Amino acid sequence: MTVQQPCVLLVEDEGAQREVLTYNLESEGFRVVAAETGDEAMLLVAEEAPDLMVLDWMLPNVSGIEICRRVKADPDTRHIPIIMLSARSDEGDRVRGLETGADDYVVKPYSVVELMARVRTQLRRTRPTTMGERLSFEDILLDSGEHRVFRGGQALHLGPTEFRLLSTLMERPGRVWTREQLLDRVWGRDIYVDSRTIDVHVGRLRKALMANGGNNPVRTVRGTGYALG
Template sequence: MAKPSMLLVEDDAALAELLAYHFRREDFDVRHTPDGEEALLLAREGTPDLVLLDWMVEGLSGIEVCRRLRRTPETANVPIIMLTARGEEEDRVRGLETGADDYVTKPFSPRELVARVKAVLRRVRPALAGETLSYADIEMDTVGHKVRRAGELVPLGPTEFRLLKHFLQHPGWVFSRERLLDAVWGRDTEIETRTVDVHIRRLRKAINGEGMPDIIRTVRSAGYALDAGN
């Protein structure tokens, strides 16, 4: 599978270098320009899978770049996330009305931005959202519905698969039984919270092979977390 391609339009050289580093580490193909006009040329030369666009850039403004990308058939449906120091609601609304899919106000954490970008890709282009989720020695192919631990195939039932997928999307986070019910079974479910414990036990039995550390941590009175350091 080809890497997801990103066009980064940012005229702060230090920030651009930092973002390019983080996204390349997440296996994105990143092209960068500090200039709005050049951004349009680069988008025409090769349609990106996503545009990360600063509001204030050299040449054309980010808003105008967004507007023109939306008017061009080849880029009309490309997800656009705008970066800006402007936090006022009116500016956010203007950015979204121009065609941006999401809006991130500076300062922000690069890790948070990576997560937001992946969320937008999952929403609009699920095939590009990265079919493989991984943590420690666990790998999940979300399209092929296969899980491996330390390279060995792990057979999982559909509910255990969804449960592990949720943990892999939020490693280290502690989830209460109620939150896991909402995330994995759905908000309208009539299932009791103790059902979560049953499926956690099944998941543990499946992925914690002989001699392997238990990667699911039980947090007393709080819930469960995927945690390799427990």
């Protein structure tokens, strides 16, 4: 079982552009869900919990600017990075897009290669382990590229599920993850696993992290889930 790939929500009403971007995003290894309208986009934000949005400014009915405003105003979705696509090249339009909450602003016509680079940059910030990055927390080092974990300089032996669990926790230390969120991230949305299973694997992760001594870095948040630190 492999870690769930980052999900990109592509919101673009032009069919040809949507097809080109979907092809290139999937070629980069991302899972793509696409919407043609703002209303459809908001439904997919709730259903798919995407890791990133590529959002066109000019959409029928509800504009991309309004979608951006709604996503960034909601505490449950404001962490989702948004790359705004627009034919508006004036400085004032760029400023308006960024002030509304967009994390990046790309003017049409654009280079697909450059856009893919911008997508990777945003995901490196929000989901670094899926991009082969190294993560550290206190004396714990996780090398996602080489699939190895060290604590205090000593190599630890983690099973694949425990590795994915630690990767998720280390992406955002201090964040409280619910069991449902961890199940979605570690096992994937299409696989049914009893929520109590997460407790078993957290126990195994703690045991592995404390094998050579040291404190327990995984905190239980009663009635909610788990957090690192």
